[in-house]
Amino acid sequence: MRRLIALVGAVLLGASSLEAQTQAKMFDLGVQLGQQVFDKGTALENTPFVGLDATYQLPWNPLALAVKGSTFGIGLAVDVSRPVTRGDQFPLVAFDFGDTTFLYAVAQRITLVQAGVQAVAGIPIGSARLFGFVGSGIYSMFLDPRAERHNEKITKPMATFGGGINYALTSTIGIRAQARAITYTQFDRSKLDATVGYIQDRRIRDALPPPDATSKTPTNVQWSLVFHYIPGGK
């Protein structure tokens, strides 16, 4: 354990000399691992996700005059997750077996792809680098064809912003902890409802509490660790 602590300490101390690993005209490629926390009104369970991002550090930096060592870039980010819908947000369905009826909350596992462009700005703070970003893109939900009985994809615009802190582990490898808010637009929760009217239960209409209030513009939050690589980093 002491060796591990010493190793981590050495790495973090070493980062102070590597703060300048990201420089203009360089690419920064990252692999994201994290969790997406959905707004309750989306009827989606929180889910782990994986993602990729790529940022090109522009030679023109509007922050350069104000903050020494700052960076400014534009990039792409895409992530994929497989959240499950919350069956308790939709009507129950009833399955009759003789004199017995079972009530089911119908959920489905969808595939969620979120992709967009973003502008990223960073400033060095001691041995770390704080960064923030803002961007926009699209989110696509691929519904489960087993539940829906057909292939259906929902693609709508989204906006995003966030930030985090970056540590350089070597001249080319670093790790980031970041948080991101993603606001969906034109969101329609009812599209995630896999039930069909003729089997919806009308017997125990209060078997579940009322569904959470929904919105056309829910905001979700992503927490992630990003392992990033800078080809040609110095």
Next chain:
Amino acid sequence: MRASQLTLAAAVGAAFVLAACQTDPISGPSKIVGEPLLDMVFGPAGNAVFPTVTGARITAAAARDTIEFTVNALPPTGAGNTYQIVLVDTASGATTAATARIIRTVRSRRPVNRDSSVAVTKVDTSNAAQFSIADTATSVAIRIANVAIATRTHVVLRSAGEGSVPASLTTARTGFLSFRFKSGTTYAVQSAMFGSFATTTANRLPFVVSAYVVNANFWGDQVRLNFRNLIRPPAGFRYAAWMLDERTGTATRLGGILSPVPENAPLDDADLGTGKWYNNVGILEAQVRGDMKALNIVPQDYTFITLALEPYGGTAVPARPGTAYVLSASIPNSVASRSATPGKVFGTVTSASGKSLLNTTVYLQGINMTVPGQVGSASATGTWQFRAVPTGAYKVYAIPFGDAVIRDSATVTVGAKKVNNVLTGDSLFVTLRIP
């Protein structure tokens, strides 16, 4: 390849391996919610008897001052409530609260032994303009001797829950049982109508069984009944659901009808109310929500469930439902296995004399019940079991094959406990000894 590139590739690979490990059962992520429902066939009650008037007559003498009739099958009144006897003139709306000689006769049958019983008749007489009913099997002979008969056209029975007798009636509905005895200048008793009376014929609403039962279910500890287009009850009456045991006469009131989920508001004013759930003749949608846990009852102790008419008013709901059953259903035998916390009572019978134990009958009877709820037979080795026993106190007793008397009994109490966070009934072992 440089170590950094390998690290990046490994991170990407690990991420996608983790993602690929996310699997669901073949049925998908859907889940069962709550207890399974046990369906009942809820329909018009075959054993219903609604209030009737028999033997109605008016004196033929020139005075025309006496009306006699007998009312049968009146539902019991709650404490403090009474039935009012009113003479009404439909032309003017004028009313008279008619003091009458009232003879209440209660006929009941008292068991003497297992095979025979004796009929008991109890009669009491009073002079009043109203009367109460305590027992279902009551017939009421009413003799009205009043000079107002000459100026009135109808006899109307009202529930005091409607309020005191007004001096005159408007065209609004009132009363639940009525008959005409005078048309113009002709005195002739006509058939009685059970249903809301009004001075204008068009406003009257005879009661007929009319409803669409959406569904009727036991759901865990609850009874849920859903209806549409129930006809309005007669004025002064309301609907209430009861569970009854025809073997013992036990009756438990589940509650009145409510507006649909999520409002769940009482519809006790369905007879004359003007709420959004009513039209002129019917109740658009209603439900009954019976909580057996709160009532401390188990469905196995009852044989049928009914939606009945009862008079409202007074200080308490009626103690018994009467026989004005509008809808009913037999309680399914399988309801025992749907108890929220079924336990198990099992054991063995032993014989001191080495007598055969095969087919020794073992009975399980609720402590407060007069007949056994479950009956089983012992095997050749004396083992027996009752697999689905709701929580509660029971007497277990054994009668050997060919015998007629209880040879041994034991009292057991089936409780409930949590096993793996699931509420489960106790499993109890009992030994019964026969000679």
